[in-house]
Amino acid sequence: VVLLVISFIALIVHFLSYAKSWQELMRAMGSSISFAQSTWMIATTQIAKYMPGRIWYMLGRVYVGKKQKMTGETLAVSMILETCLLLITSSVIFLMCSMLVGTYKVVNILASFILLVIAIVVINPRILNWITNFVLRILKKPGVKITLSYMQMLKLSIY
Numbered sequence: 001v002v003l004l005v006i007s008f009i010a011l012i013v014h015f016l017s018y019a020k021s022w023q024e025l026m027r028a029m030g031s032s033i034s035f036a037q038s039t040w041m042i043a044t045t046q047i048a049k050y051m052p053g054r055i056w057y058m059l060g061r062v063y064v065g066k067k068q069k070m071t072g073e074t075l076a077v078s079m080i081l082e083t084c085l086l087l088i089t090s091s092v093i094f095l096m097c098s099m100l101v102g103t104y105k106v107v108n109i110l111a112s113f114i115l116l117v118i119a120i121v122v123i124n125p126r127i128l129n130w131i132t133n134f135v136l137r138i139l140k141k142p143g144v145k146i147t148l149s150y151m152q153m154l155k156l157s158i159y
Helices: 001-028 035-050 056-067 070-101 107-120 125-137 152-159
Strands: none
Touching: 001 035, 001 152, 035 056, 035 107, 056 070, 070 107, 070 125, 070 152, 107 125, 125 152
């Protein structure tokens, strides 16, 4: 029961930090929303991630965002940045946690450090912009322009 309670506390902390990070991401992109709006938008669109097709999550975010007077382009770029930040920071957290529970081998620590450095480099908006647009070109989707600074990206990754 104690572990179940701890897992629910972790889930709540994760959800609230996720909503806060999206609020800060939108603020950095010029669309200020309240924490309550961000929480509502995340809560109502997250459930769609588990529906077949994977597009419902994005369509839901655009639909709810447009009701809040946000532009489709801002929402699209925010979802791309959100996904990139989530992948990068989740990888770093995974590697750090695996070092804590695993056996301490120099190779594991070195690999984790190298991946941390790579993540810090990739989070640079110029590099991330190039990678994102390269992937979008492969998918035959229109390109995007990431206008955030490197410092803003680092601050956002903390959430």
